[in-house]
Amino acid sequence: xxxxxxxxxxxxxxxxxxxxxxxxxxxxxxxxxxxxxxxxxxxxxxxxxxxxxxxxxxxxxxxxxxxxxxxxxxxxxxxxxxxxxxxxxxxxxxxxxxxxxxxxxxxxxxxxxxxxxxxxxxxxxxxxxxxxxxxxxxxxxxxxxxxxxxxxxxxxxxxxxxxxxxxxxxxxxxxxxxxxxxxxxxxxxxxxxxxxxxxxxxxxxxxxxxxxxxxxxxxxxxxxxxxxxxxxxxxxxxxxxxxxxxxxxxxxxxxxxxxxxxxxxxxxxxxxxxxxxxxxxxxxxxxxxxxxxxxxxxxxxxxxxxxxxxxxxxxxxxxxxxxxxxxxxxxxxxxxxxxxxxxxxxxxxx
Amino acid sequence: xxxxxxxxxxxxxxxxxxxxxxxxxxxxxxxxxxxxxxxxxxxxxxxxxxxxxxxxxxxxxxxxxxxxxxxxxxxxxxxxxxxxxxxxxxxxxxxxxxxxxxxxxxxxxxxxxxxxxxxxxxxxxxxxxxxxxxxxxxxxxxxxxxxxxxxxxxxxxxxxxxxxxxxxxxxxxxxxxxxxxxxxxxxxxxxxxxxxxxxxxxxxxxxxxxxxxxxxxxxxxxxxxxxxxxxxxxxxxxxxxxxxxxxxxxxxxxxxxxxxxxxxxxxxxxxxxxxxxxxxxxxxxxxxxxxxxxxxxxxxxxxxxxxxxxxxxxxxxxxxxxxxxxxxxxxxxxxxxxxxxxxxxxxxxx
Numbered sequence: 001x002x003x004x005x006x007x008x009x010x011x012x013x014x015x016x017x018x019x020x021x022x023x024x025x026x027x028x029x030x031x032x033x034x035x036x037x038x039x040x041x042x043x044x045x046x047x048x049x050x051x052x053x054x055x056x057x058x059x060x061x062x063x064x065x066x067x068x069x070x071x072x073x074x075x076x077x078x079x080x081x082x083x084x085x086x087x088x089x090x091x092x093x094x095x096x097x098x099x100x101x102x103x104x105x106x107x108x109x110x111x112x113x114x115x116x117x118x119x120x121x122x123x124x125x126x127x128x129x130x131x132x133x134x135x136x137x138x139x140x141x142x143x144x145x146x147x148x149x150x151x152x153x154x155x156x157x158x159x160x161x162x163x164x165x166x167x168x169x170x171x172x173x174x175x176x177x178x179x180x181x182x183x184x185x186x187x188x189x190x191x192x193x194x195x196x197x198x199x200x201x202x203x204x205x206x207x208x209x210x211x212x213x214x215x216x217x218x219x220x221x222x223x224x225x226x227x228x229x230x231x232x233x234x235x236x237x238x239x240x241x242x243x244x245x246x247x248x249x250x251x252x253x254x255x256x257x258x259x260x261x262x263x264x265x266x267x268x269x270x271x272x273x274x275x276x277x278x279x280x281x282x283x284x285x286x287x288x289x290x291x292x293x294x295x296x297x298x299x300x301x302x303x304x305x306x307x308x309x310x311x312x313x314x315x316x317x318x319x320x321x322x323x324x325x326x327x328x329x330x331x332x333x334x335x336x337x338x339x340x341x342x343x344x345x346x347x348x349x350x
Numbered sequence: 351x352x353x354x355x356x357x358x359x360x361x362x363x364x365x366x367x368x369x370x371x372x373x374x375x376x377x378x379x380x381x382x383x384x385x386x387x388x389x390x391x392x393x394x395x396x397x398x399x400x401x402x403x404x405x406x407x408x409x410x411x412x413x414x415x416x417x418x419x420x421x422x423x424x425x426x427x428x429x430x431x432x433x434x435x436x437x438x439x440x441x442x443x444x445x446x447x448x449x450x451x452x453x454x455x456x457x458x459x460x461x462x463x464x465x466x467x468x469x470x471x472x473x474x475x476x477x478x479x480x481x482x483x484x485x486x487x488x489x490x491x492x493x494x495x496x497x498x499x500x501x502x503x504x505x506x507x508x509x510x511x512x513x514x515x516x517x518x519x520x521x522x523x524x525x526x527x528x529x530x531x532x533x534x535x536x537x538x539x540x541x542x543x544x545x546x547x548x549x550x551x552x553x554x555x556x557x558x559x560x561x562x563x564x565x566x567x568x569x570x571x572x573x574x575x576x577x578x579x580x581x582x583x584x585x586x587x588x589x590x591x592x593x594x595x596x597x598x599x600x601x602x603x604x605x606x607x608x609x610x611x612x613x614x615x616x617x618x619x620x621x622x623x624x625x626x627x628x629x630x631x632x633x634x635x636x637x638x639x640x641x642x643x644x645x646x647x648x649x650x651x652x653x654x655x656x657x658x659x660x661x662x663x664x665x666x667x668x669x670x671x672x673x674x675x676x677x678x679x680x681x682x683x684x685x686x687x688x689x690x691x692x693x694x695x696x697x698x699x700x
Contacts (some may be wrong), residue, residue, distance in 0.1 A: 036402060040603070042440035042587060043406035043501070043510050048398055052386060056393035057483055057498055059451040063490040090392035101409040101496055133407055140413040144489070146451055146496035148407060151393070161391050237392055253390070 005057035009109035010315040012138075020110070021136050024117045028124070028131040030095045034152060035130045036299035044132035046097060051152040055207055056087035057195070062142030070186045075214045077119025080145045083240070085127055086293040092159040092223055098124065101146040103139035110255035116145075127220055151216045157232065159297070164235040168298040170234075170317040171307065175266040177242055177282060180273045180289025182206065182213030208270045216293045222296075222312065229306045233297035244287040245340040248326060254298075257320035260338065262330045264316040273314045287338070308334045359459035360487075370460075371486050382446045384502060385480045394482035396447060398480070401502040406437035412492030413437040420536045423462055427469025430495045433590070434478055435568040436643040438501035440588035442509040442573055447482045448474065451496040453489035466495075477570055507582065509647070511592045514585040514604035518648040520667040521583075521657065523572045525616040527632060530639025531624045532556065532563030560619045566643045572662065573645075579656045583647035592635040595690040596646045598676060604648075609672035610688065612680045614666040620693045636679070637688070639668055 009154065012020060025039050036045040046053075060080050062068060068076075081098060088095040100120055113136075124131050129149070189201040203210055219238075226233065235254055237246045243265070251258050265286045275282040298319055301305065307313045317329075326338040362370060375389050386395040396403075410430050412418060417560075418426075431448060438445040442694055450470055454463060463486075472482050479499070539551040553560055569588075576583065587596045593615070601608050617637045625632040648669055651658065657663045676688040 037510070043404040043443070043499075045441070045503075045508055046403040046405060047505070048403065049400075052403075053396040053398065054393040055396060055447075055449065055483060056447040057451050057455050057485055057496070059485045059487050059494070059496055061487060061489050061494075064488050087392040091395070093393070097405075099405065099407040099498060101407050103409050103411045103494060131404060135407055135409045137409050138414050139410060139411050139494070141491040142424060144409070144411075144453060144494055146407070146409055148405075148498040150391075150405070153395075155397070158395055160387070252653070269408040273404065328634075330633045343435075 008111055010111060011179050012104070012106055012108065012110055012113070013297065015110065015349040017136065021134070024113060024136065025131065025134065028121065030130050031128060032130045034096050035132055038132040039134070043153065043241065044097070045098070046132070046150070051203045052155050052158060054088055054091045054093045054151045054153060055148065056084060057146065057148040058084050058087070060145040064145065067190070068143070070190055071214060073115035074119035076145075077116040078123045078215055079125070080147055081120055081123035082216050082218045082293060084147040084149035085129065086238040086240065088149050089219055089223045090236050091151065091153060091273060092157055092226070092233065092236060093151035094223065095127060095129045095149055095151040095152035095220070095311060097130045097150040099133035099148045099217055100131060101135040103137050103144040105139050105141055105143070107167055108143065116233040123150050127218070155169060159236040160253070161235050161237050161250055162253040164250055164256050164319050166256055166319050166321050168234050168300055168319045169304060169315045170247070170258060170260065170264065170319060171297050171299055171313050172239070172243070172294055172316050173219050173312055174292070174294045175268045175271070176292045177271045177286040177289045178209045178212035178268055178296055179291035180218060180285050181271050181278075182209035182211070183291070185210055185274065206270065206274065208268060209274060212349055213291065216291065218293055219295050225312060229310075231299055231303045231306050233299050236295055236297040239292045239294045239296050240290060242290040242295065244338050247338055248340050250296065250298065251319075253324050254319070255322050257324040258317055258338070259320060259335070260317035260328050262328055264314060266314040266316075360460055360461060362454070362456055362458065362460055362463070365428035365460065365474070367486065367499070373485070374463060374486065375481065375484065378471065380480050381470060381478060382480045384446050385482055386496060388482040389484070394447070394449070396482070396500070397559060398502055399651070400505065402505050402508060404438055404443045404503060404508065405499040405502045406434060407496070408434050408437070410495040410652075412494065417424070418493070420540055421564060423465035424469035426495075427466040428473045428565055430497055431470055431473035431477070432500035432566050432568045432643060434497045435479065435570065436588040436590065438499050439569055439573045440586050440645060441501065441503060442507055442576070442583065442586060443503035444573065445477060445479045445501040447480045449483035449498045449499040450481060451485040453487050453494040455489050455491055455493070460492065477494060477568065487575065491540075495618045509583050509586040510603070511585050511587050511600055512603040514600055514606050514648040514669050516585050516606055516669050518650055518669045519654060519665045520608060520610065520646070521615065521665050521667060522589070522644055522646050523569050523662055524642070524644045525618045525621070526642045526644055527621045527636040527639045528559045528562035528618055529543055530635050531628075532559035532561070533623065534628055534643070535560055535667050536563060550649035556620065556624065558618060559624060563641065563688055566641065568643055569645050574694050575662060581649055581653045581656050583649050585646055587640045587649040589644045589646050592638040592640040593646065594688050597688055598690050600646065600648065601669075603675050604669070605672050607672050607674040607686070608667055608676045609670060609685075610667035610678050612678055614664060616664040630690050
């Protein structure tokens with residue numbers, strides 16, 4: 001499906017490990033004040049002065065987390081960074097550095113790795129994070145990307161999953177379900193392509209949801225917005241595995257219950273239209289879809305006037321006593337228990 | 351070669367991703383003052399106060415960096431931690447935290463991952479580092495381990511690769527070449543086992559070198575010793591790829607030359623004996639072997655009295671002007687150029 005516009009294929013073995021790492025990383029700039037020394041020694045040196053440091057790590061595996069038959073390598077590099085930054089923003093912190101490790105089989109030419117690193121580099125620049133370290137090695141099969149992200153937060157300003165209280169409002173940023181429906185479109189086109197490799201897919205009707213899947217944006221802007229609005233959430237998590245799974249995390253770690261209102265869940269019209277086309281329930285997609293990388297948070301009722309009417313923040317429910325349990329209140333005003341059916345990397349094994 | 355003493359095999363899919371992570375990580379203790387919050391949120395929270403932070407990351411891939419036919423999983427977990435801590439000590443820092451990400455195919459039962467984590471846990475306890483995060487996911491083929499290590503160092507106390515000056519002494523800790531010869535023994539026994547699976551290998555003659563390969567120790571003790579001796583090296587690196595490769599790194603980054611004396615390179619008698627048995631030149635093994643995880647450093651001549659006679663520290667040469675080049679001075683007093691032939695993960699592709 002993806003045309004190879006670059007006919008040049010330089011085998012990785014031509015460079016060797018050290019030269020490859022140097023070639024891929026020598027253009028990374030250092031912009032963060034906290035980066036004392038970046039790539040080029042046994043370790044990077046960082047200095048966070050009076051701030052606290054947050055750190056998170058994720059592993060993306062070809063064939064499990066991504067399918068190179070429809071994911072361009074540049075987008076993959078970008079998304080791999082987003083997945084990690086999203087965890088940092090979910091702590092109410094600002095991302096400052098990443099390390100990037102790649103294992104790659106020799107079926108990839110140098111030019112493919114350059115594409116991947118171009119995406120990583122673009123993401124790093126846009127989100128103002130320094131790439132301070134990494135490892136590049138061979139793999140016996142596919143491509144594996146391991147990123148560790150660091151961020152800084154004023155002492156006491158971090159937001160955990162465990163701080164929600166009964167009566168707090170449950171708030172979600174942006175809209176959800178798009179990334180999952182984008183994946184359905186891409187999977188469908190892949191099947192069409194298998195049958196007829198000459199077909200030219202028209203994805204213009206699905207631009208938004210396909211981009212949500214291929215090139216998600218971590219919500220740094222929402223951390224900045226919350227600061228502007230002077231709202232410190234009582235708890236927060238990023239939506240990587242689906243709304244229901246993340247709601248359960250907040251409830252369990254905060255020891256509270258929740259009522260989520262089906263009619264308040266923010267859905268893009270393209271998500272609704274595509275759900276109709278695929279004959280899938282859009283609420284199911286929103287609850288279990290995953291990969292939206294929006295932020296889910298609870299805020300105190302006192303803060304409601306500060307967020308009221310803001311198009312980026314939707315109140316979708318409120319927290320209750322733990323003993324009341326976790327429920328979805330449907331459009332028909334039925335209460336049904338929320339169960340995690342989020343995307344599970346270990347059950348999706350080939 | 352390795353007997354399966356544990357007949358219980360619980361499929362990973364029985365637990366699911368969240369429960370698996372919880373099961374594997376719930377016993378990790380937090381001991382470091384700088385760990386504010388460990389595993390269990392979107393990110394860990396750390397606080398380094400007035401110290402600088404160093405960070406390093408490594409990726410280990412089955413079939414490239416290790417062979418499970420003779421590496422017990424517990425040893426592998428231990429070694430994976432050592433490989434990373436070694437980079438931290440090479441900065442003259444003390445390791446404080448690690449994050450551990452694992453991708454694993456479903457041919458591994460839960461009990462295998464428990465073994466791996468037991469090794470990680472043992473290493474973390476012995477070296478006093480907190481395991482503060484990680485990711486566990488499936489892979490389409492083998493086992494991949496990605497560890498990021500953090501350490502702390504008093505501001506200004508870090509030692510880079512770039513600080514060596516002409517006339518500085520080149521010093522190596524412990525002895526080298528053992529890990530490589532241990533690997534030769536294990537590879538030989540693997541071939542014997544293939545021909546005759548009933549054979550019981552007698553490795554008692556090779557205990558030291560096999561242990562150097564399977565269960566290396568990172569030289570935290572040497573960082574402590576240097577502090578006791580009040581010696582701050584002018585440059586330092588850990589020996590992961592072989593002495594020649596690391597010497598070249600120090601010289602290039604410090605813009606100096608070097609004379610290394612063949613007869614000063616510290617070799618264990620078992621390395622010498624095994625080299626004779628395999629009919630390999632022991633100096634070649636020391637120069638190109640790799641995986642010893644000793645520290646290679648340069649120190650000012652003024653500090654020589656402080657290290658003189660210490661059995662842990664061997665002076666093996668001295669730094670020269672850059673234009674004089676990098677040479678090995680042989681036992682026959684010939685000068686031959688030092689060339690990197692270190693182990694290269696990208697040329698060792700299957």
